[in-house]
Every structure is written in C-alpha cells, then in structure tokens.
Amino acid sequence: MFLFSYGSKTYAKEYVVVIDPGHGGDNLGGFTDQYTEKYLTMETALAMKERLEMYEGVKVILTHDDTESPDISRKDRVEIASRNNADYFFSIHYNMSVDHDLYGTEAWTSAIGDCYSKGQAFGKLWTEEFASKYDLFNRGVKIRLSDKDGTDYYGIIKYATKAGIPAVILEHCHMDHYRDIEVLQQEDITVDFGITDADAVAEFLGLHSDILGIDFSGSNVVFPESPDSYLKPDADPPSVNDISVSYEDDEYAILDIYAKDDSYVQYYAVSTDGGETFSYLNPWNSDPESLETEDTDLIEITVPKTDKEQNIIVRVYDAYDHTLDSDPIKLGAICQADAGDDTAKSSDSGSGTKSDNVDGYSNANGTNGDSDLNDEDGYRNVDVHPDKDGILIFAMIVIIVTVIMLIAIVFIYINRSKGSDNDKT
Numbered sequence: 001m002f003l004f005s006y007g008s009k010t011y012a013k014e015y016v017v018v019i020d021p022g023h024g025g026d027n028l029g030g031f032t033d034q035y036t037e038k039y040l041t042m043e044t045a046l047a048m049k050e051r052l053e054m055y056e057g058v059k060v061i062l063t064h065d066d067t068e069s070p071d072i073s074r075k076d077r078v079e080i081a082s083r084n085n086a087d088y089f090f091s092i093h094y095n096m097s098v099d100h101d102l103y104g105t106e107a108w109t110s111a112i113g114d115c116y117s118k119g120q121a122f123g124k125l126w127t128e129e130f131a132s133k134y135d136l137f138n139r140g141v142k143i144r145l146s147d148k149d150g151t152d153y154y155g156i157i158k159y160a161t162k163a164g165i166p167a168v169i170l171e172h173c174h175m176d177h178y179r180d181i182e183v184l185q186q187e188d189i190t191v192d193f194g195i196t197d198a199d200a201v202a203e204f205l206g207l208h209s210d211i212l213g214i215d216f217s218g219s220n221v222v223f224p225e226s227p228d229s230y231l232k233p234d235a236d237p238p239s240v241n242d243i244s245v246s247y248e249d250d251e252y253a254i255l256d257i258y259a260k261d262d263s264y265v266q267y268y269a270v271s272t273d274g275g276e277t278f279s280y281l282n283p284w285n286s287d288p289e290s291l292e293t294e295d296t297d298l299i300e301i302t303v304p305k306t307d308k309e310q311n312i313i314v315r316v317y318d319a320y321d322h323t324l325d326s327d328p329i330k331l332g333a334i335c336q337a338d339a340g341d342d343t344a345k346s347s348d349s350g351s352g353t354k355s356d357n358v359d360g361y362s363n364a365n366g367t368n369g370d371s372d373l374n375d376e377d378g379y380r381n382v383d384v385h386p387d388k389d390g391i392l393i394f395a396m397i398v399i400i401v402t403v404i405m406l407i408a409i410v411f412i413y414i415n416r417s418k419g420s421d422n423d424k425t
C-alpha cells in the first residue's frame with residue numbers, strides 16, 4: 001500500500017481496475033435476432049471505463065476496445081490484468097439460457113479463499129443495486145467449480161484467481177427473455193448499465209468524485225469470511241416441494257407451496273395438465289434481502305378453476321436452476337353439477353375452450369409476476385381476474401332464463417285463453 005496525492009486530497013491507494021468486455025472478434029458470445037453479446041459488452045464496458053475514470057484514486061484498463069479485432073483468450077485477458085497489478089477484474093457479459101426461460105441479473109465469482117470473499121462482496125452489492133435499479137430479477141451471486149479438482153469452472157475466474165486477482169463476471173440480464181428485453185430495449189441502456197456498474201465499483205472501493213459530486217468514502221462493504229480452501233456450490237435440487245389446497249370454492253383454489261433448498265428457491269412454475277406443460281417461471285420471492293432467510297419457504301398461489309378437472313404440479317427452481325416437482329393435486333372443474341346440462345355445455349364450448357383457459361392462466365401468471373414484484377408480504381399470487389368468458393356465460397344464462405320465463409308466460413296466457421275458448425264450446 002502506498003500514499004499518493006490528487007489535488008488537495010491524499011488517498012490511501014490508487015486502485016487498478018481491469019474491465020473486460022466479454023467476447024470479441026469471431027467470438028460473438030450469445031446472440032439472438034435482436035442482440036449480439038460482443039457489441040453489448042463493449043458498449044457497457046466503454047461507458048463503465050469512462051464513468052469510473054471520473055472518480056479519483058483509480059486507474060482503469062480495458063482488456064480490449066475493438067469488437068472486430070481478433071478475440072483474446074481468457075488467459076491473455078487475465079495476463080493484461082496481472083501485468084498491470086490489477087486489484088480487481090470485472091468481466092462484462094449478457095446472458096442467455098438453453099430453454100430461453102430464465103431471466104434476471106447474476107454475478108459469478110471464485111469459490112476460493114480471498115478471491116471468494118472480495119468477489120462475493122462486490123457481487124452482492126452489484127446484483128442488488130443493479131437489479132433493483134432496472135427492476136430486473138436478482139438471480140444472486142454464484143460460484144462454480146470445475147469437475148476435476150478444486151479450481152474455478154469459468155476460465156476468466158480460474159486464471160484470475162491463480163494470479164491472485166479477485167474477478168467477477170457481471171451477467172447483466174438475459175438477451176433471450178422478454179422480461180429482460182423490455183429493459184434492454186430502452187434507449188442507450190447498455191451505456192446506462194456501464195455507468196451503474198462503475199458507480200457500484202466506486203461504492204465498493206469507497207471512491208470519491210469531485211466532477212460527479214459523489215463521495216463513497218464512507219461506504220460500508222460487508223465481506224463474507226474467506227474459506228480456507230474453497231467452497232462448493234449447491235449441487236442438489238430443492239429438498240422439499242409440498243403443495244396443498246388451503247382454500248377452495250367453485251371458482252378457484254388457493255394452494256400453499258412449501259419448498260426448501262440449501263441455497264434458496266428462485267422461481268416456480270405451475271402445470272395444470274399433470275406436468276406436460278408449465279407456465280413460465282415466476283419469481284419465488286422478489287426481495288433479494290430475504291432470499292436466504294427461513295421465512296420465505298412458503299408461498300401461496302391462486303389457481304382459477306376451468307371447465308375441466310386440472311392436475312396441478314408445481315416445479316420449483318433453486319439458485320442454480322436445479323428443479324423439483326411437487327406431487328400432483330387434482331382440482332375439480334367449475335360447475336360440475338351442471339355438466340349434464342345442454343345449455344351450459346353449448347355456452348362453454350362456444351366461449352371457453354380448454355386452450356382459452358390455459359392461455360388465460362399463463363397470462364394471469366405473467367401479469368402477476370410483474371405486478372407482484374413489490375408485494376410487501378412476499379407472497380405471490382397467480383391471480384386471474386374475471387375474464388370475458390365468464391361474463392359472456394353469465395349474460396347468456398340471464399338471456400336464456402329470461403327467454404324461458406317469457407315463453408312460460410306466453411304459454412300460460414295461451415292456455416288460459418284456450419281454456420276459456422273450450423268453455424265456450
């Protein structure tokens with residue numbers, strides 16, 4: 001450690017921060033019809049560098065600054081950091097999932113010693129601030145070991161840890177999920193992300209900026225304990241996933257889902273057809289602060305009844321996307337007693353087919369996933385609002401009853417006048 005002066009102030013240390021725009025050259029990273037990762041990472045990394053350089057007491061180095069120059073190996077990227085005696089290495093990425101079903105922000109760090117402690121401390125600060133700022137789902141800070149020995153799985157982290165440099169992979173959001181694309185579509189968002197990343201680094205390092213008028217010198221970062229050797233990531237699926245009906249009437253049922261995992265439960269999905277198809281993933285609990293606490297084991301969801309019996313299975317996902325399915329629960333159909341009634345049948349098939357109901361269900365899930373993000377009690381509802389079908393059926397029943405009553409009145413009237421005619425003959 002050494003002292004140096006900047007203007008009138010003296011700082012304890014000049015930090016060296018390496019920013020690594022993930023991918024480059026032929027290595028595009030992930031890509032969709034809309035996005036190519038290497039371009040997004042470069043936009044974010046350049047903005048992050050520019051912003052971070054507005055703080056005093058930090059030297060910022062990019063591993064590369066041209067998306068079209070040949071790709072640099074992970075080893076060489078870390079070599080740049082080593083040569084410059086980097087204090088931290090931040091690798092900028094955008095995510096995708098195999099089944100295109102995952103969404104949210106996550107960070108990866110070393111599982112080993114001091115690099116674990118420092119990486120996790122930054123990862124926690126960054127994921128929480130980043131996800132909450134952009135209303136993205138916080139997938140947390142994770143570690144992954146290679147299968148062979150106690151070394152880190154991801155090359156960047158593995159080489160950096162060997163060089164004694166704490167490295168963090170910043171997976172900003174998923175380019176292939178509409179929830180995250182909603183954010184990604186905002187104008188200049190990749191630049192905005194870079195600014196947020198830089199501010200998170202500045203806060204983490206306790207930096208100060210005269211130009212920006214920001215002072216993080218009093219910031220208080222919590223460092224988890226460094227493991228003696230390395231930590232193992234959660235390799236098991238959730239241990240418990242019990243579902244039960246806590247309330248039921250003619251229109252809907254409330255299910256309690258009780259699930260437990262060594263790390264934490266992250267998402268849940270609901271099947272109404274015995275596991276053939278599932279709703280998309282709902283956040284289990286949107287409050288990152290409570291992700292690791294005990295009182296989030298239980299959530300409650302509302303499942304609307306349909307004209308068919310439903311075979312409900314709930315699938316829960318842990319932090320590492322391992323899943324566990326519940327045992328199935330059968331939910332009776334709406335208006336079972338009227339099933340033999342021709343009128344009810346015809347109005348049902350006319351306005352509320354099975355597939356309509358399935359759509360209605362997933363839509364309800366979707367609306368819910370978003371609107372419930374700030375639920376104070378942390379419970380999630382799969383709530384279905386009265387749909388058009390229900391209103392139509394009700395209107396038809398009213399009309400049919402009215403018509404039957406009118407016919408009856410006319411019938412009685414005709415019979416009476418017939419009766420009086422008979423009297424006359």
Ligand SMILES: [Zn+2]
Nearest residue numbers: 022029093094
């Ligand atoms: Zn990447």
